[in-house]
Amino acid sequence: MSIFGKKNNVITYTVNKAINREMYITIQNGEVVVNAPWYLSSSKIQEAVEQKKNWILSKMNEYAELNNPNIQSVKIFGKNYDVKVYYQNIITPELNLEENYQIKIILPIKYKKIGNEQILKISIEKMYEQIANNEIDNIMEKVRLILGLAPEDYAIEQLDSELAKCVGSKKIIINPKLMQFKKEVIEYVIAHEFCHIKYKTHCKSFIDLMEKNFENYSKIEKELSGYKF
Ligand SMILES: [Zn+2]
Structure with missing residues (x-):
């Protein structure tokens, strides 16, 4: 050799x-x-x-x-957080939001084999899920008060391509990844789905309802360009 x-x-x-x-x-x-x-x-x-x-x-x-995971920062409510992964002699993974916009992910040593990128991806998905579970009720209630309408049911689920979607005319599904955006944007996307309870298409009444209630309508639309909802 x-x-x-x-x-x-x-x-x-x-x-x-x-x-x-x-x-x-x-x-x-x-x-x-x-x-x-x-x-x-x-x-x-x-x-x-x-x-x-x-x-x-x-x-x-x-x-x-x-x-070498290329996810060095993730967004939560529009703010950037640095992700740091540590391995320790623990049994279940832990995720802590620290001060100064740091996310500390602590993984059991045995996870080292699996590869950082995949573990990081799963950890971050779980993190968004947890944030969505904690926050979504308040956000939806706020939107309900703004629009005066709400779906009968909702679920937080991973979606392949949409940030949120309306199923039938009674239920909306929220992708936990929506939590990466500013609250204003999250409310906007939720409101969009709420409006679909009333209007199936993006008809004039639909747009009017959204424009009336969101003064940053076009700015938010711009921010969401490329995303499906
Ligand atoms: Zn729509």
Whole structure:
């Protein structure tokens, strides 16, 4: 086994030499490993690595993205929070909102294997769910008082593409991810679904009702562009 590294070139790799083996390159734990027949010269190996450079770099990026979570901050009620993950000798995951907009996620040590990104994603989904459970009654009551109407039922559920939706003419479903927005925006989205209790389509009466009750109507619509609700 030998190690080659070029200072200004990006690719550093380990060579495993073996008998009767074809040459192939793999990425193992974020390291480039070249498996080569024993007789292959280092310049030939270097050449092969150069040739495969694009593939190697894209694989290295993939690995880095999976193992270094790129969720460094999340939004709650429109404010940015930094997420920090710690591993401790505990049994169930804990999530704390700390001062100075810090979110501290503490995970059992055994979770280390699963990969940060996935765990972080699940933890953050759970966090939004918890916030929605705590806050949604007050928000919906406020909207009910503004509009003078409300659905008979609601549920907090993960939705694939919508922030919230109206089911039939009696029930609305709220995606916990809606909690990332400012309260004003959350109220607006909830109100939109409430209005669907009265009007199925975005008819003139629907728009009038929304415009009348939300003076920031167009600003909020702009903020929500790209989102479905
Ligand atoms: Zn609608």
